Amino acid sequence: GDSVTQMEGPVTLSEEAFLTINCTYTATGYPSLFWYVQYPGEGLQLLLKATKADDKGSNKGFEATYRKETTSFHLEKGSVQVSDSAVYFCALRGSYDKVIFGPGTSLSVIP
Amino acid sequence: DVKVTQSSRYLVKRTGEKVFLECVQDMDHENMFWYRQDPGLGLRLIYFSYDVKMKEKGDIPEGYSVSREKKERFSLILESASTNQTSMYLCASSRTLADTEAFFGQGTRLTVV
Numbered sequence: 001g002d003s004v005t006q007m008e009g010p011v012t013l014s015e016e017a018f019l020t021i022n023c024t025y026t027a028t029g030y031p032s033l034f035w036y037v038q039y040p041g042e043g044l045q046l047l048l049k050a051t052k053a054d055d056k057g058s059n060k061g062f063e064a065t066y067r068k069e070t071t072s073f074h075l076e077k078g079s080v081q082v083s084d085s086a087v088y089f090c091a092l093r094g095s096y097d098k099v100i101f102g103p104g105t106s107l108s109v110i111p
Numbered sequence: 112d113v114k115v116t117q118s119s120r121y122l123v124k125r126t127g128e129k130v131f132l133e134c135v136q137d138m139d140h141e142n143m144f145w146y147r148q149d150p151g152l153g154l155r156l157i158y159f160s161y162d163v164k165m166k167e168k169g170d171i172p173e174g175y176s177v178s179r180e181k182k183e184r185f186s187l188i189l190e191s192a193s194t195n196q197t198s199m200y201l202c203a204s205s206r207t208l209a210d211t212e213a214f215f216g217q218g219t220r221l222t223v224v
Binding site: 045051102103104 | 115203
């Protein structure tokens with residue numbers, strides 16, 4: 001079945017460092033891909049999405065490119081801030097409308 | 112502003128009790144989902160519904176049931192709560208189109224004692 005794998009955390013970075021969180025997927029057909037963010041004590045909210053190969057999603061300085069050849073959707077940000085501290089989930093929407101999530105990566109940004 | 116509302120942020124229930132978790136969305140979405148979130152395991156799908164009175168099992172349906180009598184409301188039922196059902200429960204909704212995202216409620220932290 002469909003699945004999502006993402007790098008294990010936690011990740012700790014200094015402010016202004018470069019961030020990459022790896023995400024790969026397995027799915028039949030052509031799923032849509034998403035990154036969600038969960039701030040402490042809150043529910044998940046959409047960060048960005050891409051719906052077809054080579055699409056780039058971007059929001060709040062974060063970017064991810066849908067790479068069909070490597071089945072990947074890595075999240076990047078050039079300069080992280082303390083306010084980016086959160087848990088990040090990679091997800092896909094494929095067969096039967098299910099939304100499948102990766103295990104989440106906890107990010108802590110220290111001043 | 113679009114909204115998914117879960118009836119409680121925190122619940123404490125006793126082992127063996129029947130527990131109802133309620134979720135309401137105001138976006139006229141066809142699809143609704145219940146997940147549980149546990150440390151190290153991410154979000155696991157319990158049940159989802161793609162229309163009124165329709166439901167499909169997710170990855171971990173054992174010990175749970177659901178009800179969707181109206182389009183805007185999706186209830187998760189723990190028939191006889193057990194301590195291993197202590198978790199964060201997240202409700203979500205989405206449109207049917209595959210390129211659309213899911214919208215989440217704030218979550219219900221359930222503790223079974």
